[in-house]
Amino acid sequence: MHRSAPRLARILACAAVPVMLVVAGCSSDSDGKKDDATSSSASPTKTEPAVAPAKFAELPDPCKSVTAKTVRSLVPSAKDKGGIRGKSSDTSARGGCSWNGLDDNGVKGSQYRWLDVGFTRFASDQSLGSGAERAQADYTKQVAKAQATEGAKKLATAPLGSIGEEATKITYDLTKTGEDFKYVTVVARTGNVVVTVNYNGAGYAGAKAPSAADILEGAEKAAKEAVAAVAAANDSGQPSGSSKPSTPPKPSSTAKAKAKASASGSKTG
Numbered sequence: 455m456h457r458s459a460p461r462l463a464r465i466l467a468c469a470a471v472p473v474m475l476v477v478a479g480c481s482s483d484s485d486g487k488k489d490d491a492t493s494s495s496a497s498p499t500k501t502e503p504a505v506a507p508a509k510f511a512e513l514p515d516p517c518k519s520v521t522a523k524t525v526r527s528l529v530p531s532a533k534d535k536g537g538i539r540g541k542s543s544d545t546s547a548r549g550g551c552s553w554n555g556l557d558d559n560g561v562k563g564s565q566y567r568w569l570d571v572g573f574t575r576f577a578s579d580q581s582l583g584s585g586a587e588r589a590q591a592d593y594t595k596q597v598a599k600a601q602a603t604e605g606a607k608k609l610a611t612a613p614l615g616s617i618g619e620e621a622t623k624i625t626y627d628l629t630k631t632g633e634d635f636k637y638v639t640v641v642a643r644t645g646n647v648v649v650t651v652n653y654n655g656a657g658y659a660g661a662k663a664p665s666a667a668d669i670l671e672g673a674e675k676a677a678k679e680a681v682a683a684v685a686a687a688n689d690s691g692q693p694s695g696s697s698k699p700s701t702p703p704k705p706s707s708t709a710k711a712k713a714k715a716s717a718s719g720s721k722t723g
Contacts, residue, residue: 508578508585509645510688516540516551519571519683520676528653528672529567531555540572549573556658563661566633569672570652571680577646585646593620593643596650600624600639614674618644618681625670630656634663638673644681651677 517537525532532555540550550572557565576588601611606626614621621642628635637654653673655664 505578505580506584506586508576510575510585510647510684511546512687513546513549513573513575513647514680514683514687516549516571516573519551519573519680520569521679524675524679525553525569528569528676529553529555530565531557547575547577559661563657563659565655565657565661565664567655567664568653569676570650571676572650573680573684574648574650575646576648589643589646589648590620592648593641596641596648597622597624600641603628603637605629606637614640614642614677617674617677618642618649621677623670623673625666627666628654633658636664636666636669638666638670640673640677642677642681644684647684649677649680649684651680 517539522535525535525537532553534553537551537553540552542548542550550570552568552570554568555566557567559565574589574592576585576592578585579588582588597611601609601624603609603626605628607628609624609626611622611624614623617640621640624639624641626637628637633656635654635656637652640649640651640653642649642651651673653669653676655669657663
């Protein structure tokens with residue numbers, strides 16, 4: 455009996471070894487599954503949606519954005535009929551041109567006119583937004599800037615539905631150099647471009663001031679042409695890589711004779 459006791463203890467100890475290994479193995483599997491679950495539950499890297507591409511990539515020549523005929527009608531005696539170009543470090547993003555002149559009518563007095571056309575183009579930017587959104591924000595700023603003109607009298611603001619995607623007219627009177635000026639500012643947005651037109655006039659040496667209606671009509675005309683010029687500057691015409699089908703050359707009389715003989719031979723053969 456004394457000899458069997460130690461033997462029984464050794465048997466029980468050996469029998470316990472597989473149980474411990476199984477427990478250890480289960481514990482290892484459990485830890486591995488937990489690690490896998492942890493790694494799989496990690497949130498994926500977020501990707502921001504791409505902003506919409508800008509509609510227009512170019513700006514028109516500001517001094518040619520309004521036709522010469524319109525310039526002559528709005529500023530009859532312009533000092534520089536080709537316009538005075540504004541300075542810009544990046545003409546693809548910003549540009550402007552102005553015309554001014556005094557039409558001297560002798561004893562009937564003189565008429566002064568000033569026309570200015572400005573363009574600002576906004577590119578689409580992942581961090582700043584689409585070109586159209588940025589242009590819309592600037593459009594609002596330009597309207598507010600015109601409304602805040604110091605010394606403006608009889609100021610009125612109204613939308614214009616026939617110019618660009620959105621447009622606003624700001625009309626007011628302003629006294630300068632002892633004369634009463636009639637002012638109109640038209641701010642328009644077309645795609646990612648903001649167009650600002652300023653037109654004003656006054657009568658000198660006893661001449662009557664121009665009517666507010668005439669100044670407004672002139673500003674609207676210039677604004678329509680300027681907005682149309684933006685589209686024209688970006689109109690590439692025919693799609694890149696495409697070409698009109700070439701017209702095959704007319705066959706010579708010798709080629710015609712050979713073709714006729716060939717056709718005759720095929721019929722008789």
